[in-house]
Amino acid sequence: MVASGFDGVERRGLMFVLSSPSGAGKTTLSRMLIAETPALQMSVSATTRPKRPGEVHGKDYFFVDHTRFETMVANGELLEWATVFDNRYGTPRAPVEAALSSGQDVLFDIDWQGTQQLRDRSPKDVVSVFILPPSVSALEQRLHTRAQDSEEIIRGRMRKAGDEMSHFDAYDYIVVNDNIGIAFEAVKSILRAEQLKRERQVGLSDFVLGLRRQLEK
Numbered sequence: 001m002v003a004s005g006f007d008g009v010e011r012r013g014l015m016f017v018l019s020s021p022s023g024a025g026k027t028t029l030s031r032m033l034i035a036e037t038p039a040l041q042m043s044v045s046a047t048t049r050p051k052r053p054g055e056v057h058g059k060d061y062f063f064v065d066h067t068r069f070e071t072m073v074a075n076g077e078l079l080e081w082a083t084v085f086d087n088r089y090g091t092p093r094a095p096v097e098a099a100l101s102s103g104q105d106v107l108f109d110i111d112w113q114g115t116q117q118l119r120d121r122s123p124k125d126v127v128s129v130f131i132l133p134p135s136v137s138a139l140e141q142r143l144h145t146r147a148q149d150s151e152e153i154i155r156g157r158m159r160k161a162g163d164e165m166s167h168f169d170a171y172d173y174i175v176v177n178d179n180i181g182i183a184f185e186a187v188k189s190i191l192r193a194e195q196l197k198r199e200r201q202v203g204l205s206d207f208v209l210g211l212r213r214q215l216e217k
């Protein structure tokens with residue numbers, strides 16, 4: 001729990017999840033959120049996919065081989081895991097649990113399968129946002145502009161975009177990422193509103209009772 005700034009009022013950390021078809025912009029939005037919200041911790045996933053140019057082990061992902069990934073699964077080291085685009089991806093459990101128990105919010109950039117697993121485990125603590133592209137042509141253009149995947153990989157990701165998008169209705173919020181500034185403001189507002197939800201603020205009853213007592217004096 002973390003103090004909310006008022007005597008006796010504390011807040012439980014929440015799990016803020018962004019999902020989207022590949023290229024819709026969740027990594028970009030995640031980086032913007034982390035840069036502007038010092039108290040928000042990014043969950044760094046483990047993956048068996050090859051490192052892209054510029055990616056840093058331990059910052060963008062923990063790049064591991066299949067054997068290590070399966071060991072992490074067998075040892076219960078992952079909070080959720082899934083196969084996405086023929087690679088394995090999973091969320092290391094320990095840093096997330098440490099952050100949440102100290103009242104810190106955690107940001108996840110994970111697919112629909114992982115979101116479902118987190119929701120099944122902690123339905124009250126998960127806030128999920130699905131990011132949609134403004135059009136299919138914009139999505140394809142973004143994957144090309146990012147210039148980090150081969151033509152074959154881009155084609156594969158475009159083929160699977162429809163399937164990923166079909167899960168939009170399991171999410172709490174939907175944001176269309178056309179203008180990045182507007183999409184960022186929308187995502188930021190969702191996070192702020194969810195942080196202020198009554199049920200996340202522990203000790204409110206006593207706080208209000210204290211205010212009422214002062215009024216009765």
Ligand SMILES: Nc1ncnc2c1ncn2[C@@H]1O[C@H](COP(=O)(O)OP(=O)(O)OP(=O)(O)O)[C@@H](O)[C@H]1O
Pocket residue numbers: 020021022023024025026027028029142143145146177178179180181
């Ligand atoms: N609103 C936007 N307008 C134009 N380009 C954008 C916008 N949002 C993101 N981009 C660009 O689109 C590309 C893909 O974005 P990003 O890597 O954030 O997508 P992603 O959803 O995280 O993809 P993946 O699931 O493959 O990791 C990047 O080059 C990014 O700069």
Ligand SMILES: Nc1nc2c(ncn2[C@@H]2O[C@H](COP(=O)(O)O)[C@@H](O)[C@H]2O)c(=O)[nH]1
Pocket residue numbers: 019020021022045046049080081082084085089090091109110111112113114115
């Ligand atoms: N279920 C999980 N999905 C994850 C995790 N980390 C990333 N992802 C998703 O994989 C795809 C592809 O990512 P990319 O970096 O290779 O482009 C994307 O949808 C991510 O959200 C995870 O730990 N669990």
